[in-house]
Amino acid sequence: xxxxxxxxxxxxxxxxxxxLRARAQGAPVRLLVGYAAGGxxxxxxxxxxxxxxxxxxQPVIVENRPGASGAVAGAEVSKGAPNAxxxxxxxxxxxxxxxxxxxxxxxxxxxxxxxxxxxxxxANVLVINKDAPFKTLPELVAHAKANPGKLAYGSAGVGASxxxxxxxxxxxxxxQLQHVPYKGNAPAMTDVIGGQIAMMFDxxxxxxxxxxxxxxxxxxxxxxxxxxxxxDVPSLRELGVPDYEVGGWYAIFGPPRMNAEWxxxxxxxxxxxxxxxxxxxxxxxxxYEIWSGAPSLVSERAARELALWSTVTKDLPAQ
Numbered sequence: 001x002x003x004x005x006x007x008x009x010x011x012x013x014x015x016x017x018x019x020l021r022a023r024a025q026g027a028p029v030r031l032l033v034g035y036a037a038g039g040x041x042x043x044x045x046x047x048x049x050x051x052x053x054x055x056x057x058q059p060v061i062v063e064n065r066p067g068a069s070g071a072v073a074g075a076e077v078s079k080g081a082p083n084a085x086x087x088x089x090x091x092x093x094x095x096x097x098x099x100x101x102x103x104x105x106x107x108x109x110x111x112x113x114x115x116x117x118x119x120x121x122x123a124n125v126l127v128i129n130k131d132a133p134f135k136t137l138p139e140l141v142a143h144a145k146a147n148p149g150k151l152a153y154g155s156a157g158v159g160a161s162x163x164x165x166x167x168x169x170x171x172x173x174x175x176q177l178q179h180v181p182y183k184g185n186a187p188a189m190t191d192v193i194g195g196q197i198a199m200m201f202d203x204x205x206x207x208x209x210x211x212x213x214x215x216x217x218x219x220x221x222x223x224x225x226x227x228x229x230x231x232d233v234p235s236l237r238e239l240g241v242p243d244y245e246v247g248g249w250y251a252i253f254g255p256p257r258m259n260a261e262w263x264x265x266x267x268x269x270x271x272x273x274x275x276x277x278x279x280x281x282x283x284x285x286x287x288y289e290i291w292s293g294a295p296s297l298v299s300e301r302a303a304r305e306l307a308l309w310s311t312v313t314k315d316l317p318a319q
Contacts, residue, residue: 028059030086031252032077034070034094035156036184040206041070044120044250044288045089051279055269062089066183068106069157070094075106078113080255083262088113091161092248096305098159100313109306114258115298117270119250121289123223124165124201125230127189127216132198137219137239140199144175152178154188154200161248162188162201164312165222172241192216203248204229204287222246229287249291251298267295 031049035041045062053060065073070091077088095109107113126137134140144151155163158181170177180197182188185206191197193215202210204227210216211230220236221227224245236244252270254263273279274292283290291297 026058027085028061029053029056031060031062031089032065032073032086033062033089034065034067034073034091036066036182036186037064038186039156039184039189040122040203041089041091041156041250042184042186044205044283044286047279047282048089048119048273051273051276052269055272056266068102069098069159069181071098071102071106074109074113074253077253077255078107082255082257082259084255086255087116087266088253089119089250090253091156091250092302092305093156093159093161093164095251095253095302097161097164097309097313098157099306100310101159109302112256113253114256114263115295115302116252116254116258116263117267117295118291118293118297118301119252119270119274120283121247121249121291122203122205122287123221123227123247124162125204125207125211125221125227125233126165126169126199126201126219126236127192127207127211128199128219129192129195129197130214130217131195132217135217137236137241140219141173141175144170144173144177148176149178151175151199152180152197154180154182154191154197156185156188157181157183159313161246162203164309165201165246168244168246168312169236169241172236172244189216201246205283206286208286227287229285249301251291251302253298263295 033042033045049060049062071094074088074094077086080086099105099109134143153166166177166179185202188200192200211218218233220239221233223235226235271292274290280290
């Protein structure tokens, strides 16, 4: 009896190692994006994925799971086993803003997932329909004050950084803006171009092609200083909006209680991928900053911003 028990225990302990060996043999990794295809989160994930796959030595497949401001994708990953091959390519608003607004939140952004690797930092840019009746920030503010609650702006969803960018602009300029949430930045941008809504805040990397082609007009960036990807566009602080700064980040998360060896392997592969000069050039050209390092960088930054956004969102209605 004792021998059978020992063999059973040895078999149980061997399971994680066997799972890791299966990964090394090329089992596909699913990288879930919580927003629609074609938006900035999706596009950056699709730039990172093939280089990550090369460094990991196995396929990395990007899959879109839009809904609940990215929380649908996070919830799926949070239910995975410690050795699961399904990961979450998360945008910071899902982890630090949405928990304050979405009730109930589909997963615990602190205990329900494991930080794996920081990837990118970003800023937003305020863009407007090219035929809008205003072209500058003072004209936009004057129009909003003359039409309280009627000037609509789109976002990637309730709790997204571009939602809160609009809320902070309204707060700092004494205006009332109408928020229209979408299931991602791409469909919101489509409606800005078509004139269904007047404006939106979009991630610099996602908006650049629309700005370059003249389909939308840039007004200002949300970072403290001008963004290297849009050097001719002033910041909102530069245009006189006091105490205004909004930024965000992307990071990879895994399931809770993640296997330590699998976590380390993924983190090291992500670091090597982000050191790739061709990938870095593409991401920086789109206005991103490379953010690479230990998983603790993600957990520490997420904790700080979770506390920060609780003050900005306290007067907003829960969804």
